[in-house]
Amino acid sequence: MHTLHLKKPLAFFDLETTGVNVARDRIVELSVVKALPNGETEVRTRRVNPEMPIPLESSLIHGIYDEDVKDSPTFKSIAKNLAVFLEGCDLAGFNSNRFDIPMLVEEFLRVGVEFDVKNRKCVDTQRIFHMMEPRNLSAAYKFYCGKTLIGAHGAEADTLATFEVLQGQIAKYEGVKVLDSKGVEYEPVKNDVAALHDLTASKIIDFAGRMVFNDKGEEVFNFGKHNGKKVTDILKNEPSFYDWMMKAEFPLDTKRRLTEIKLRALTQR
Template sequence: MLPAYVLLDLETTGATAVSDRITEIGLVRYENGIEVKRWQTLVNPEMHITPFIQRITGIDDEMVKDAPLFKDVAHELLEHLHGAVLCAHNVRFDHGFLKSEFKRLGITLRQKVLCTVKLSRLLYPEHKSHGLDAIIARHAIHCSARHRAMGDVEVMEAFLDVAAREHGMVKLEATAAELLKSQSLPLGLDAQLLDDLPEQPGVYLFYGENALPLYVGKSTNIRSRVLSHFNSDHSRARGMRITQEIKHVEWIETAGEFGALLLEARLIKERQPIHNRQLRRERQLCAWQLSPDPAAQPLLNLADLNETQPDALGELFGTYRSKRQAIAALRQIAEAHQLCPQALGLEPGAGACFSQQLKRCKGVCCGKEAPALHYLRLKQALISHQLKSWPYPGKLGIQEHGQDKSVIHVFEHWCYLGSVSDEAGLESLRETRLQFSFDLDTYKLLQKQISKSKLKLLQL
């Protein structure tokens, strides 16, 4: 399939490479299509194996208590991997655990990888599931020890044999080469980037020749998202243009997706990357303000959101980038609800308006409808456009937990004040005086987060 590759499987104490450890390693090394090494070993994880993991793998504390530590087998494992492509089913899992184990020893693992899940998807696109159990059932593969390292490696061996028979070795090799090629980076980018990209939530920044970013993006998995920019076929010219211009990549990890969304919105507004079309700074947002008097002329006036006080947000309707956009939106509302454009201030004049003559207005302009009733209908028509007043007596904290960090995002009157990870920082934000500046993106993100209620809300 490849000049040199290693089929590998690990058993572990859990699913998180940062905190869990390896309990078993199994591998087979091939060179020029010939098996040259078969190696397996239990590993003492130096931690308790939970009953749940024991039931899945059959490996318990007693079995590994006298097994070598990872540091004792690390050198031999590196020899088996040297110069070969690491192949595994869901290779990011196994590769992630190996990188973490070697990192604890001060070693940076640099290894080309190939995922046999992706290989199966390319070779058998007609099937939905490509896990090992699905492959065993699909190809009637015998497995002597499922969820044991060497047993699962033997399943991968059998799958490759079946794929070679059914598709031919030429197609198998071409498909494997295609997967390896998809991991390549554009010229000018350091290949070490492939090893350093974290599989954590956060924000990434693409740079060209200068200090201004070309593009800012966010993801729950920075590595996956960044590499997807280089793996695509660039059917859109914009994607091709961004990729060709990238010379440097930076990233900032966050505790979770909400923190990534907040950071992305802030960085785009601060740095104005040329390829970000959304989340740009809204310099002149305006909204409609309804008069408290049903007989007022006009009933609505445009208010500049940059000059609005936080307590007045609940009296405003809609958010618009320009006066023209606001007027167009109000005309649509008037037509949909038979409201008087003259009373709303959309048209000048006195007496019956033109819409009333066309029976598109119920006649508040000429005494056929009571002003109070027209006002009530207007309020009902606007209610879905109404901005929300701040529903808390003071500041709000939203707590977000990640794999190895926990932060509290602090807000007041829909304004984002910052994120902190300790009590001292939280106390500082508690004392911060609000300088209100309405930001539509933060407003929408926070409203959505509060309604979802998946994160812990703290009234500060």
């Protein structure tokens, strides 16, 4: 039994997918917990054949590989039953307004099954979390240092607070072990700047984040039609993309890093 006051069913759902590009990627698993006004719940979870390969970097996150879904039904084959199950339901999830709902809507549109969200209420618990537990410097200073930040948004006050926050984080987390995406235990926070860099900035190529390192350590684009594709492959196979980026309104740092990768690729041929 749940304690929510509901006038209609509220369907909590989460999707595991081949990636985060709503237009291109597909669902590989979905779970729905339908909370009913009478206090009862119904749970449905199933794997889905995405009809495309699951990238290794995605499999390492959710643990679902091509072999696991090869005999699962396609979304098209379950779409009508799923739409019926969600009929009359409001929707809820964690970061659902930005990802899960758009992805689900896209999948329904792709197979021609009606699924309109206009008359549904959408509850995103992540928004509530971030609103009630702010993730700004003042909140961090209160959490790690137990003090109220006086003069927030003044450069010196913020800088001194950040200095104290890092010391507080090291004091709190040094020696604390967590599990990585593969379930292996490790100690992420160490009193060592190189280790802290690896933890917080090791995947940065350009500071705008238009390019990042994938799980194999390869430079890949992090936006647009080439999202997730190796930078060197695109520079080789579609040289006009480089020209477009150099003329478009990208930061100079991004253009400089892209040029460095291009020159390095040329010297390695």
